[in-house]
Amino acid sequence: MSTLVEQLRNSEAHKSIFESAVRQNPLPVCAAFGATGQPQPVSFKNTDRVLGTKDSDGVRAKFPQTVAASGNVVLTSAGPSRATVQGKRVAVLFSGGPAAGGHNVVCGLKRVLGDNNTLFGVRAGPKGLLKGSLFEITDANVDFIINTGGFDFLGSDRTKIKSAEQFAQVRDTCIKHRLDAIVVIGGDDSNTNAAVLAESLYTGVKEDGSGVQVIGVPKTIDGDLQVGDLLAISFGFDTATRIYSEMVGNILQDTSSSLKYWHFVKLMGRSASHVALEVALQTKPAITLISEEVATRKMSLASIVDGIAQVIVDRSHKGMNYGVLLAPEGLIEFIPEMNAMIADLNDVLAHHAADFAALADDAKPGFVASKLRADNASLLASLPDYIVNMLLAERDSHGNLQVSLIPTEQLLIDMAKRRVKELDPAVPFAAHNHFLGYEGRCGAPTLFDAAYTYNLGLTAGSLILDGRTGYMATITDLTRGGTPQAIPLAGLLNIERRHGQDEFVIEKALVRMDSPAMQYFVSRRDEWARSDLFTSPGPRQFWGPTTHQLPISVALNSGADSLMFRIG
């Protein structure tokens, strides 16, 4: 019998009571993979759905081999694979921000590849692929990482593979490790990387002239990698939004208990407002801003602040000097005047990168302002230093503004305070700011994310064994048992302006104003502003009544008649 001190020491390094128990949680699999025991790989066949975007001709010219091979046709599972494939060497990597369930993709891959093939983990994301930093994944690894959160088993990064030298490095890694396939687990930018890699590695990598297969897996807590009914949601969104919803529910409970504070909460989700919308649907706070609505209605910063201040004043007149506001992380970029200024700023930064980098920090705003259009320069000058400094901060390697660093919630508090005073000086307004972001990305996956990702791993592995390349794995029919399918990556590509240049990218799926989730939110939000109707969804459950719950927005948008998913 061990002492309590020994028990505590033994729980270190991912062996808490919870972690040990959740590893044993059984995962449902789609019927296509076989009902019980060791999941069996499936083969794939064409459906009658062909994907294409407005830039299809350009895509065909840039991705001739993968488009010719797939015809941009969606694949669906076609029963158990008949061929026994042996000796495949497959590498898997995480790319971009962490999202709960990533480890289970690796577990699904390992299980479906079985003992006849070898799975390698790439350390530290695309950067590790360039360096050739790989190690073999064992069954013992799978038993240890299954159902655990985070990406820490492999690590991740945001390197974009774009230069000729980088492509040559990837080829070297493939040759050195005799790879047959690479699985990229990532968001829109990373799956764009996967599409580019699939084309570049299509032929001529191995001695016999053959290529290396590349398969993408849809990850991002932002929920902005969606393809209608083919991809209802990326993995990680459910876990992150449930964690944020629990925290926002707790804050709501506090506001109506202490009766004296407003809380302005910025929620992660770089561009799209899916996270903010989902948390709003789960908790029903007084105010939720949706960036896409701001853009559609062409709202100015002043008009947004005006709306916020009016709710604060109206609630105060009813004796409610408290409330919660949710703001999406990407809000700033969706306010038309800010968006125009940021686009101008991005071009200036891209074209004067060396001069800008050589300047002292305090000289940077003046330098940039001198190159901006006059209206953009005066907008920049009107913003507080804490916003300007972040707008000038380094872009990530995909050219994205690092919106998680911009304290939008503080800007809104400062501006709302001034406006409330103008509207009614007698209204008290004490506010706290919060940023809920990193807390949500690495929690232990909900059962939905755990099962979804395990099945995505089984699908990605099956696609490799079936000889496919240039596809993204997906599971459709999430409330009807689940169907493994594959989306041709090139069929998702569009042209977008990045770093001052046109590039092929997978377009982010934004919140649509006419979506059922948004319409439901719009139909209820005025009532939520007027009176306290908030709900506390509580912690995510691994055993219990909410275990099988889907995100509310996903259920509404897929026309489901139940909030519960069913895989298997």
Ligand code: FBP
């Ligand atoms: P991905 O698109 O790579 O999944 O990352 C999403 C995200 O979590 C955003 O919500 C956030 O803006 C960003 O990552 C933060 O990135 P970083 O980890 O580099 O600070």
